Amino acid sequence: MIDIVRPTLLLDERKCKANIARIVDKATKAGVKLRPHFKTHQSHEVGRWFRDFGVTQCTVSSVKMADYFATDGWNDITIAFPVNPLEHVLINELAAKIKLNLCAGSKDAVQLLHNSLKHPVKVFIEIDNGYHRTGIQPSNKEEIESILSVIHQSALMEFAGFLSHAGHSYKAAFVDEVNKIHTQSKNLMIELGKFYRERFPLLELSIGDTPTCSIADDFSGVDEIRPGNLVFYDLTQATIGSCHLEDIAIAMACPVVEINSHTNEVFVHGGGVHFSKDFLSREDGSVSYGQVVKLTERGWALPPLKMFVKSLSQEHGVIHAESEEISKIKVGDVIGVLPVHACLTADAMGEYFTLEGKRIVMMR
Amino acid sequence: MIDIVRPTLLLDERKCKANIARIVDKATKAGVKLRPHFKTHQSHEVGRWFRDFGVTQCTVSSVKMADYFATDGWNDITIAFPVNPLEHVLINELAAKIKLNLCAGSKDAVQLLHNSLKHPVKVFIEIDNGYHRTGIQPSNKEEIESILSVIHQSALMEFAGFLSHAGHSYKAAFVDEVNKIHTQSKNLMIELGKFYRERFPLLELSIGDTPTCSIADDFSGVDEIRPGNLVFYDLTQATIGSCHLEDIAIAMACPVVEINSHTNEVFVHGGGVHFSKDFLSREDGSVSYGQVVKLTERGWALPPLKMFVKSLSQEHGVIHAESEEISKIKVGDVIGVLPVHACLTADAMGEYFTLEGKRIVMMR
Numbered sequence: 001m002i003d004i005v006r007p008t009l010l011l012d013e014r015k016c017k018a019n020i021a022r023i024v025d026k027a028t029k030a031g032v033k034l035r036p037h038f039k040t041h042q043s044h045e046v047g048r049w050f051r052d053f054g055v056t057q058c059t060v061s062s063v064k065m066a067d068y069f070a071t072d073g074w075n076d077i078t079i080a081f082p083v084n085p086l087e088h089v090l091i092n093e094l095a096a097k098i099k100l101n102l103c104a105g106s107k108d109a110v111q112l113l114h115n116s117l118k119h120p121v122k123v124f125i126e127i128d129n130g131y132h133r134t135g136i137q138p139s140n141k142e143e144i145e146s147i148l149s150v151i152h153q154s155a156l157m158e159f160a161g162f163l164s165h166a167g168h169s170y171k172a173a174f175v176d177e178v179n180k181i182h183t184q185s186k187n188l189m190i191e192l193g194k195f196y197r198e199r200f201p202l203l204e205l206s207i208g209d210t211p212t213c214s215i216a217d218d219f220s221g222v223d224e225i226r227p228g229n230l231v232f233y234d235l236t237q238a239t240i241g242s243c244h245l246e247d248i249a250i251a252m253a254c255p256v257v258e259i260n261s262h263t264n265e266v267f268v269h270g271g272g273v274h275f276s277k278d279f280l281s282r283e284d285g286s287v288s289y290g291q292v293v294k295l296t297e298r299g300w301a302l303p304p305l306k307m308f309v310k311s312l313s314q315e316h317g318v319i320h321a322e323s324e325e326i327s328k329i330k331v332g333d334v335i336g337v338l339p340v341h342a343c344l345t346a347d348a349m350g351e352y353f354t355l356e357g358k359r360i361v362m363m364r
Numbered sequence: 365m366i367d368i369v370r371p372t373l374l375l376d377e378r379k380c381k382a383n384i385a386r387i388v389d390k391a392t393k394a395g396v397k398l399r400p401h402f403k404t405h406q407s408h409e410v411g412r413w414f415r416d417f418g419v420t421q422c423t424v425s426s427v428k429m430a431d432y433f434a435t436d437g438w439n440d441i442t443i444a445f446p447v448n449p450l451e452h453v454l455i456n457e458l459a460a461k462i463k464l465n466l467c468a469g470s471k472d473a474v475q476l477l478h479n480s481l482k483h484p485v486k487v488f489i490e491i492d493n494g495y496h497r498t499g500i501q502p503s504n505k506e507e508i509e510s511i512l513s514v515i516h517q518s519a520l521m522e523f524a525g526f527l528s529h530a531g532h533s534y535k536a537a538f539v540d541e542v543n544k545i546h547t548q549s550k551n552l553m554i555e556l557g558k559f560y561r562e563r564f565p566l567l568e569l570s571i572g573d574t575p576t577c578s579i580a581d582d583f584s585g586v587d588e589i590r591p592g593n594l595v596f597y598d599l600t601q602a603t604i605g606s607c608h609l610e611d612i613a614i615a616m617a618c619p620v621v622e623i624n625s626h627t628n629e630v631f632v633h634g635g636g637v638h639f640s641k642d643f644l645s646r647e648d649g650s651v652s653y654g655q656v657v658k659l660t661e662r663g664w665a666l667p668p669l670k671m672f673v674k675s676l677s678q679e680h681g682v683i684h685a686e687s688e689e690i691s692k693i694k695v696g697d698v699i700g701v702l703p704v705h706a707c708l709t710a711d712a713m714g715e716y717f718t719l720e721g722k723r724i725v726m727m728r
Contacts (some may be wrong), residue, residue: 316445
């Protein structure tokens with residue numbers, strides 16, 4: 001194990017590559033295109049690991065992130081975020097050199113894009129498949145037609161198809177619930193596809209979030225899946241049932257700086273600026289910002305210890321520990337913490353260290 | 365106003381300097397040393413604004429941050445975080461060139477520090493003044509003595525005094541409550557000082573958080589104050605009563621990317637990776653991740669609009685807006701959002717733009 005002196009985000013390359021291999025295999029068997037979302041890892045290096053498995057297209061969540069991956073040779077990128085017409089300069093730069101797929105949920109956005117577009121792009125119409133964040137209701141054919149009419153006016157825009165994100169699967173408490181969400185949202189997209197396929201024989205249906213792509217197997221009728229978090233997984237996904245704790249590929253290493261045996265608290269360097277602040281509710285009504293694991297020569301041991309991160313300040317992590325656990329810990333130790341939300345933790349840290357000590361930088 | 369195309373953290377230099385001027389003036393009048401906490405702004409440039417007001421010492425929350433400010437000429441720095449003995453290499457590098465003040469709440473930490481120390485440092489003993497995070501109970505003279513005994517064994521450590529952080533003032537709902545916390549924690553420190561001053565005539569008492577330093581005026585009996593957040597302030601501080609909304613010196617500018625008038629939602633680019641995820645509870649039981657303001661040529665208009673950020677995904681901000689407000693907003697607009705917690709938002713963004721368009725970088 002590398003020498004750790006401050007909060008350090010460890011990346012188990014073997015677990016990560018196993019996660020990649022698993023979804024590549026599943027997509028191949030299901031006959032669906034895999035366009036992994038790179039917002040979780042935000043790293044050229046991890047992107048290359050996907051490429052080693054034959055993946056040649058990716059998804060990102062911002063124009064800036066598309067630019068970052070385009071500079072590393074990715075030339076077929078979908079920005080799965082409502083197109084922001086104000087970013088037309090960078091959008092045009094990218095559209096001039098790669099196959100750029102944008103995403104829109106309103107006529108206004110597409111109209112503004114049309115006004116400033118100088119190079120060809122494909123445009124997905126985002127569909128709200130039950131998550132109720134962005135996107136158009138599938139029944140709202142009027143709005144869909146209004147977007148299509150703008151696309152057709154433009155010599156530079158091509159209708160790509162329909163894209164949706166079943167983000168409500170993150171709130172699912174059980175595997176069965178995820179399966180139900182998957183079936184519902186997939187069928188909804190397939191119905192929509194049927195309705196428009198005669199006019200647009202090449203339209204694609206793009207779905208996929210980590211819970212449904214991890215748990216479901218049947219992707220017949222859709223064209224591509226876009227899971228992101230599964231490259232690392234995290235406690236939220238393990239709780240849903242998307243993964244086993246053994247699949248989680250990142251852990252924060254935190255130095256122990258103080259111990260209070262009277263209050264059953266262990267204080268570590270590792271706070272809100274390292275983990276970000278997503279939490280999970282515990283059965284007793286308390287919350288957890290992470291579960292403690294023992295670091296070993298080869299990574300971290302499982303199952304986790306009973307200790308969990310009960311609160312976070314900017315730099316402090318406060319860990320609840322039972323007396324028998326406290327007695328085994330001392331100031332100067334380094335403990336591991338499995339994160340609640342890998343995407344935000346990775347983003348907050350900006351870099352990883354593999355267990356072999358290789359530093360992997362992220363977009364900044 | 366500068367041209368904004370993606371989430372951008374605006375810094376109103378005039379308001380920020382007014383906040384600095386106000387606390388400098390208060391400290392001068394109170395006859396107390398101001399050692400501002402730089403964890404909020406984490407920027408050489410903003411640090412220099414303090415220096416322009418005659419401030420020559422600062423507080424930071426990590427060894428890395430001490431190093432960052434030392435490279436910009438700060439040569440008297442307190443790291444107000446339990447000393448992490450694993451960081452001895454950088455601690456020694458810093459101690460060799462600046463006046464470095466560390467902070468400890470346990471004998472173990474000081475002993476480990478002693479084992480690796482090569483250059484002189486001062487050591488504050490951290491006292492728990494009611495916040496119940498790190499620090500020693502003031503009544504626990506045994507623990508204090510055990511730390512003092514290690515300090516005395518060391519030719520390189522000097523006892524600096526007692527340091528505390530009344531972080532429970534952040535949970536105060538009223539100005540009166542803040543005043544009460546201030547008086548209690550200040551008196552507790554003064555009592556402790558009296559007990560030890562005969563043996564240590566030069567010991568210093570260091571207190572100070574933004575609510576108490578903003579609201580209270582009487583600092584007699586203590587030596588220095590270390591507020592940080594007040595350089596920018598935020599909605600949390602305005603809610604407590606530490607500041608007026610007019611004093612908040614930063615706002616996030618977010619492009620509007622989609623509007624759903626049926627659900628009264630406006631979607632902006634600006635999510636958890638931009639704001640971090642601290643929130644305030646609203647009277648109706650919902651939560652707010654930020655309050656919307658109208659951006660103007662000179663910054664942003666007050667009072668805020670009724671719109672607030674109701675949820676955050678990684679890149680999406682979802683804003684609740686009443687119908688009459690929605691009708692005034694369109695895709696392609698840029699709206700401002702006052703942050704709930706300035707420190708975490710600034711840390712997440714990594715840079716500011718002043719209203720005049722000057723880019724101010726932060727530690728990375």
